[in-house]
Amino acid sequence: MRANYVFPCPFLSLRHREEYFEGKYKGESRGEKIKDIIMRIVIVIVIVVVLVMIRIYEKRRSERIIGIIRRYDRRKTILEIGSGSGCNARRMEEMGYKVTAIDIEDKSRCKRPRIFDGERIPYGDKTYDIVICTYVLHHTNKQEELLKEMRRVGKEVIMISTNKIRT
Secondary structure, eight states: OOOOOOOOOTTSOHHHHHHHHHHHTTTOOHHHHHHHHHHHHHHHHHHHHHHHHHHHHHHHHHHHHHHHHTTSOTTOEEEEESOTTSHHHHHHHHTTOEEEEEESSOOOSSSOOEEOOSSSOSSOTTOEEEEEEESOGGGOSOHHHHHHHHHHHEEEEEEEEOSOOOO
C-alpha cells in the first residue's frame, strides 16, 4: 500500500499529528511510514532551496539596478514603473534620490506605489530625470505605448531591462 502525499498542518499539536498518522498509515509497514516522512522532508527542503535561490536572484538583479543609479547625481528625480515590492525605490530614497513608485497593483513591502492603469503614466511631460522600468514590459500587451509614455515623462535617462519583448 502506497502512502498518499497529503501534507498535514505543521502547527497541529503532537497528539493531533499522531492521530493523523495513525489513521493515515493503518495497515502500512513501518518502512512505508518512514519512506513517506523522508519524502515529505525532501519536498520541504526543495521548496526552501528554491525560495532561497529566488531571493538571491532578486537581490542580484536589484544590485545591478542600484549600481547603475549610483552613477547619477543624488538630486535627480526617479520614476520607477512596476515597482513591485518597492524595495528598490526605498533603497534609492535612502541613497538620497527623490523616487516615485508606480504600479498597476499594490504588492509593496517597502514603499507603497501610486496605482495607475498600466498604460498612461499619470505625470506631466519631462517630469522625471530618470525613468526605470525593469522586468515589466513583458507583462503588458501595449509595450510600444508604455515606451512612448516613458519617453514622454523622462528628461534624461530611461532605463529598461526585460526578459523578452513581444513582437
